[in-house]
Amino acid sequence: MEFLLTQYPRRPRLLLVDDQRINIQALYALFREQCDVFMATSGEQALQQCQKQLPDLILLDVVMPDMDGHAVCRQLKADPLTQHIPIIFITAQKSEADEVKCFELGAVDFISKPINPVIVQARVRTQLTLKLQSDLLRTQALLDGLTGVANRRRFEEELQNDWRQCLREQSALSVILLDIDHFKAYNDHYGHQRGDSTLRQVAQALAATLCRPYDLLARYGGEEFVCLLPGTGLAGAVAVAQKMEEQVRKLGLEHQGSSVAKVVTISLGVVSLVPGVGMDPQALVAAADAQLYEAKRGGRAQVSSSAGCALEPGRA
Ligand SMILES: [Mg+2]
Known part of the structure; x- marks a missing residue:
């Protein structure tokens, strides 16, 4: 499947969070060619990873022991440093109420398990394109057009x-x-x-x-x-x-x-x-x-x- 973001100045950074390694491996295989992929197997690890290097997008498992995906999302949204990172929830829960809950927490999308590779790739591509475009616009908006230094x-x-x-x-x-x-x-x-x-x-x-x-x-x-x-x-x-x-x-x-x-x-x-x-x-x-x-x-x-x-x- 075509998954190219070559018009952007750098490779997108994708953070995969899931307590099951096998799920992470499946997602990693889908995105490793085009993205710099980072992984976390717990909510704590995911938060640490975000402090180390800001991802452009997070695929976040909802059901995890200790700290679940909703709690991770809440913490990220409460921190000015991480609040603008788009989050896609991935979960086996399929009810409308679960989906509504995810959007209420500030997620940009919701994907059901078991994942379909075509759907995941399409949705990730959409979100990464939006994220990198808005980064680019923001950078340009802060530059002086004539001299190229900051404005x-x-x-x-x-x-x-x-x-x-x-x-x-x-x-x-x-x-x-x-x-x-x-x-x-x-x-x-x-x-x-x-x-x-x-x-x-x-x-x-x-x-x-x-x-x-x-x-x-x-x-x-x-x-x-x-x-x-x-x-x-x-x-x-x-x-x-x-x-x-x-x-x-x-x-x-x-x-x-x-x-x-x-x-x-x-x-x-x-x-x-x-x-x-x-x-x-x-x-x-x-x-x-x-x-x-x-x-x-x-x-x-x-x-x-x-x-x-x-x-x-x-x-x-
Ligand atoms: Mg899980």
Whole structure:
């Protein structure tokens, strides 16, 4: 049977949960060619497996000793990390009430045992296609179309996440806000097409200076970019900012209209703080913006920085 999802960027991850190994083996044989298949023979194991690596779909047996499929489903749906994983129940119970119960718990489908390979494959294919398509759409919705880096929306989401994490761990969170010097003059002189190409090259140079997977570079708007560096103090963030300034200057993109140099340069504002209860994450961005203003006032093509002491509660 045709079961190809080649239009997607990666192999789908399928988790099979059943207390009977023979059932798992039968399902494994159906999906091992096209999916990365993970297995669990108890509810506990299934929950652990989901914490380790998020599956794209779970085939979940209802009747199991200790923790049954319904209980597993309830727990997964109660956890923000796992609540969006689609679940198909597989069960020997055939009554309408059983089926209704499964949908009420948030399952996307219900398959009766003994399983029919054609039916299982068709239903799994449908659910995996939906899941991978929605993942793809979500990824695209969070990217900036012109430069390929994250967009403003993604930045706002990550700011909230990183803020909460740094608050919990009482570690520093740094923000770098930067923009291209005299970019309006650049567009006026060289045209918008060349301006777009420059935005892409600058974005690439900026992205190349970030080496940790949890550092984020996003286009903030127009010719403005923003970086989020969790777990990085002021000195580290300033070092990153200086390297960015250097790398963009090194691109050597001609800019006749610039008062700073005859090449494209950037100005950067850096702020760092350890989040405290009652502080507003947006104040961190506002403080970085104030530093960016300082960098411009100081003659552009430079980094201006500040420890975020002005953000203490009551003084923000
Ligand atoms: Mg069972």
